[in-house]
Amino acid sequence: MNDRSPRLSPTELAAYFAFTEVSSLLRHAVEKQLKDVGKLSYVQFQLLARLGDAPDGSQRMTDLADGVVYSRSGLTYQAQSLEERGLVTRAPSPEDERSTIVAITAEGRAVLAKVFPGHIEAVQSLLFASLDDADVEVLARVMTQVSGHLRANPPRSAGPRKVKAD
């Protein structure tokens, strides 16, 4: 076996396990809320939210894909699904005929508005309810730092050196 096995301190292990559990439960709860209230998958919600935030409520497929880690075909699939429900429209870009511009509709915004309160509430009651202000600030600081680190470093998806075993 490799002699470079575990390299996490007990504290790191504890942090990792707890982090994993929290993110899993929170994600689960949020997904259920989105599905129950707005019949949206998490990805679909992310797409709508991004469009809702965009200045004119629209973005190119490629830009959307950049934000939500996603294969292009997967994005097409979701965009189609949202379009069929009338939550977005798709049209070729006037500037570059190759591009498709996805735009959120009034109906799309309505669904977003319908879903948002419960979403916030879930996050509030599950993630923050048991934390005091200082904890929240620390959490924000630490998570922001990690997130910056992740953006800076290419997510090589881990596994630089192959485990030559076998």
Added chain:
Amino acid sequence: MNDRSPRLSPTELAAYFAFTEVSSLLRHAVEKQLKDVGKLSYVQFQLLARLGDAPDGSQRMTDLADGVVYSRSGLTYQAQSLEERGLVTRAPSPEDERSTIVAITAEGRAVLAKVFPGHIEAVQSLLFASLDDADVEVLARVMTQVSGHLRANPPRSAGPRKVKAD
């Protein structure tokens, strides 16, 4: 629109977004590593890891399902898949013929061992690399607290009061 809309402070929002991003990227990276190195889905890894931790390397289906939030049929599906690959065995319990005992095999342990170093490495390099000891301790403390909160409170999946809109 509801007058009970957003109720997250700016700091909470920042913490939530960063947390979401980190957990998403980390999960993604870990899943890819598990798949590349061990051809395991995340759930399958969890199942194997649990069995590997169990005193005698075995557990009842029900006990496994308790740990990994899962429908029974979903668990059966994964257990079957792992059994076909020779990573676990399934046999009726001697004590209660209704129960199925799932046990990890030597091959299963081998896959676990093969996957583990890269898994740890991913967590190390993605989650902890940019944090100092104090940060890690704080993260462990905060996450443990939230996780305790989540366990204590029924994950009502959020949405106690319906958004009566529409």
Added chain:
DNA sequence: TATTGTTATACTCTATAACTATA
């Protein structure tokens, strides 16, 4: 030729409901 996006296709995962068997 490079880029943008779609289509065809195939596979994995998950859940619900019906069913079997043991307690």
Added chain:
DNA sequence: TATAGTTATAGAGTATAACAATA
């Protein structure tokens, strides 16, 4: 009757590769 699991089935999501159109 209640519990443990499996099976049948169906649907959502994802990815890869081939393709069409535009730059």
